Amino acid sequence: MSAQNSTAQRTFRLPDLGEGLTEAELVRWLVAAGDTVAVDQPIAEVETAKAVVEVPTPYAGTVSELHGEPGATIDVGAPLITIAEVTPGGAEVTPGGAEVTPGSAEVTPGGAEVTPSAARAAAREAYRDEERAGARPPAPAEASGSGNVLIGYGTPGGAAGGRTRRRKGAAPSSAPVAEPARTTPPADAVRVVSPLVRRLARDLNVQLARISGSGPDGLIMRRDVESAGVTSAPQGVTSAPQGVTSAAAGVTSAAQGVTSAPQGVTSAGEADARTGLAVASRTPVKGVRKAVAQAMVRSRTEIPEATVWVDVDATALVDLRHGLKRRDPGSTPSLLAFIARFVVAGLQKFPELNTRIEETDDGQEIVQFGGVNLGFAAQTDRGLVVPAIRNAHALSARGLDSELRRLTALAREGKATPADLTGGTFTLNNYGVFGVDGSAAIINHPEAAILGVGRIIDRPWAVDGQLDVRKVVQLTLTFDHRVCDGGTAGGFLRFVADAVEQPGSVLADL
Numbered sequence: 001m002s003a004q005n006s007t008a009q010r011t012f013r014l015p016d017l018g019e020g021l022t023e024a025e026l027v028r029w030l031v032a033a034g035d036t037v038a039v040d041q042p043i044a045e046v047e048t049a050k051a052v053v054e055v056p057t058p059y060a061g062t063v064s065e066l067h068g069e070p071g072a073t074i075d076v077g078a079p080l081i082t083i084a085e086v087t088p089g090g091a092e093v094t095p096g097g098a099e100v101t102p103g104s105a106e107v108t109p110g111g112a113e114v115t116p117s118a119a120r121a122a123a124r125e126a127y128r129d130e131e132r133a134g135a136r137p138p139a140p141a142e143a144s145g146s147g148n149v150l151i152g153y154g155t156p157g158g159a160a161g162g163r164t165r166r167r168k169g170a171a172p173s174s175a176p177v178a179e180p181a182r183t184t185p186p187a188d189a190v191r192v193v194s195p196l197v198r199r200l201a202r203d204l205n206v207q208l209a210r211i212s213g214s215g216p217d218g219l220i221m222r223r224d225v226e227s228a229g230v231t232s233a234p235q236g237v238t239s240a241p242q243g244v245t246s247a248a249a250g251v252t253s254a255a256q257g258v259t260s261a262p263q264g265v266t267s268a269g270e271a272d273a274r275t276g277l278a279v280a281s282r283t284p285v286k287g288v289r290k291a292v293a294q295a296m297v298r299s300r301t302e303i304p305e306a307t308v309w310v311d312v313d314a315t316a317l318v319d320l321r322h323g324l325k326r327r328d329p330g331s332t333p334s335l336l337a338f339i340a341r342f343v344v345a346g347l348q349k350f351p352e353l354n355t356r357i358e359e360t361d362d363g364q365e366i367v368q369f370g371g372v373n374l375g376f377a378a379q380t381d382r383g384l385v386v387p388a389i390r391n392a393h394a395l396s397a398r399g400l401d402s403e404l405r406r407l408t409a410l411a412r413e414g415k416a417t418p419a420d421l422t423g424g425t426f427t428l429n430n431y432g433v434f435g436v437d438g439s440a441a442i443i444n445h446p447e448a449a450i451l452g453v454g455r456i457i458d459r460p461w462a463v464d465g466q467l468d469v470r471k472v473v474q475l476t477l478t479f480d481h482r483v484c485d486g487g488t489a490g491g492f493l494r495f496v497a498d499a500v501e502q503p504g505s506v507l508a509d510l
Contacts, residue, residue: 010059011067011082014046014074023075024048025287026068031081035063043081046074047287047382051421052414061085073286201225288383299445307440308489309476312497313463314456318471320503336376336430336453337401342499343428343451344372344392344400345510350492352484353449354425366483375424375444376404377431378411385411386444388424396510432456438474449479449489451496473500 014024024046031043042054043063060083067079074080201208206228213220270279285293299305317338325332333341347354355368374392378385387407392400410416427444432455441452454474461470477493499506 007061008085009064009082010061010085011079012043012057012059013077014055014080016076023073023286026070026072026074027052028070029066030054031063031066033063033066037061037063037083047414048418051385051416051418053417055080057081057083059083059085204228288380288385292384295445296442299443303443303445304481305443305478306481306486306489307476307478308486308493309438309474310493310497311459311472311474312500313461313470314473314500315471317500317503318456331398333397333401334404335456336428337397337404338503339453339496339500340374340376340389340392340400340404340428341395341397341510342496342503342506343426344374344395345499345506346492346495347372347426348393349495350484350488352488353479353492355448355483356425356446357448357480357482358446364482369425371425373423373425374400375427375447376407377427377429378408379433380412380414382414385416385421386424386427387411387416387420388422390423397507426450429453432473438476441476441478443478443480448483449477451493452476452478475500 025048027045027047029044031037031041037043037057037060039058039060040056043057044055045052046055047053062084063081064084065082067081068074200206200222204225206225208220208225211220211224211228212218214224215221271277272279314335317335321332321335321338351368352366354372355366357364358367371391372393373388373390375386375388378387387410389395389400389403389407392403395403407416407420410420424444424447426447427450429439429441429450429452431439431441432453435455437454437457439452439454441450443450452475454476456471456473458469459472460467461472462468463470475493475497477489479489
């Protein structure tokens with residue numbers, strides 16, 4: 001039947017969040033079923049390993065269904081929201097819901113006519129087969145929508161997965177596209193799409209080839225792997241990697257890629273097989289903690305790091321700041337801002353440390369930058385994050401202090417965007433705020449070095465042959481030995497140390 005206006009049910013799936021992330025936790029909905037939404041209107045807040053971000057809708061219409069409850073973990077590509085979209089007429093809809101648009105058929109080189117529905121069916125099936133084989137093809141372009149997939153990510157217009165672009169000259173769609181019949185996948189392909197399901201199977205030591213999937217066409221779902229893992233577990237012990245326990249412990253099955261995500265699951269009476277002690281709780285490793293763990297493992301695995309350190313007399317710098325604070329208490333930079341300025345100057349003198357290693361077809365190459373994006377470690381309620389001060393080389397100590405305060409506040413409020421938390425070329429880590437003197441810090445991959453600053457405390461110090469009490473701080477530099485040798489690392493550290501000890505002479509040149 002034909003109509004001037006038609007209502008199409010559009011399901012918006014959680015988009016690719018970038019940075020290699022495959023899931024996000026739903027923090028809260030910004031809309032409710034029955035609400036009217038506009039294109040690019042934020043519909044939900046999700047928490048990734050990078051930040052809490054708002055997800056805008058690429059469709060306008062009435063909210064039909066919300067897929068997931070706050071606190072749930074949603075896989076990339078899983079349904080997020082369904083919107084009833086009213087579109088202009090011009091297409092006919094069959095009773096089965098398939099779109100039939102006049103003049104929209106395509107002709108293959110062999111001369112056979114291929115309708116858009118058939119082309120979409122072939123594309124979907126190719127996608128499924130490649131996913132089942134463990135490889136995901138590039139996502140096709142969008143048919144409609146703004147392309148503004150996630151605020152702060154700056155994705156190009158029209159980029160998303162799972163929807164096809166309308167062929168030039170074809171009439172706009174006025175009805176939902178019917179899901180084509182699935183064909184039988186290759187007999188030797190394991191029917192599993194989600195990488196999380198594969199990982200869970202590895203954690204539970206479950207062989208996917210021996211599982212009969214309960215999803216469409218035998219697709220293996222998370223519940224199937226969990227069931228197989230519970231069945232194979234020893235009596236009295238529940239397998240629970242990544243904080244997942246059996247359904248009896250309160251974890252719901254994850255149809256369509258949505259899983260329940262408690263902060264901690266306690267299993268009464270459960271005994272640890274290795275120690276014989278009772279298990280008090282299990283906490284899922286996710287969000288920021290998961291991202292930090294993965295980054296630290298990758299850093300220690302890939303980077304041959306070396307560490308040098310030096311104790312520094314910071315009395316002159318402390319006195320300089322006290323003098324500035326007496327004259328202008330409202331705009332005096334912090335001690336960390338002064339040290340950050342010395343670090344930037346040191347990186348301009350020793351640019352080998354402001355680099356990263358990149359893999360090429362011929363091996364590896366060292367990429368050196370024409371400026372400094374200074375990252376700094378910030379502890380938040382969500383965990384450790386590293387905001388980056390972009391173009392730090394162009395800022396004074398006051399400018400750096402302003403950016404340190406601004407980005408720290410955003411990070412602790414959970415409002416920092418992915419752009420704020422990425423792009424650093426060197427990291428400064430002030431662990432002195434925790435009351436410790438030194439630390440063999442782990443490099444923030446893929447950077448080449450990190451400078452740690454300990455607490456400033458009173459210590460006995462020899463000055464002109466006389467023992468005196470001075471303000472002493474320990475500076476520790478951990479660097480990638482592939483990008484430079486000890487002479488360069490030692491020269492950089494000595495430059496920063498000398499600047500801390502004699503700040504007046506160095507600041508005069510900055």
